[in-house]
Amino acid sequence: xxxxxxxxxxxxxxxxxxxxxxxxxxxxxxxxxxxxxxxxxxxxxxxxxxxxxxxxxxxxx
Numbered sequence: 001x002x003x004x005x006x007x008x009x010x011x012x013x014x015x016x017x018x019x020x021x022x023x024x025x026x027x028x029x030x031x032x033x034x035x036x037x038x039x040x041x042x043x044x045x046x047x048x049x050x051x052x053x054x055x056x057x058x059x060x061x
Contacts, residue, residue: 002045009038 016031037043 004047005038005043005045009035012038 012031012035016028016035019031020028
């Protein structure tokens with residue numbers, strides 16, 4: 001898991017705490033599920049691959 005995904009999972013958990021405190025349990029559960037998926041490795045970080053691909057496309061114009 002990349003550092004970027006770890007940070008994203010942490011932010012999702014913080015957001016879940018915030019929305020739960022405001023009374024929105026359903027949204028908090030969605031955010032926690034997303035954070036769990038990030039932590040489990042079920043989500044693949046393709047950011048670097050996409051950046052590289054776009055860079056190659058733009059250079060060949």
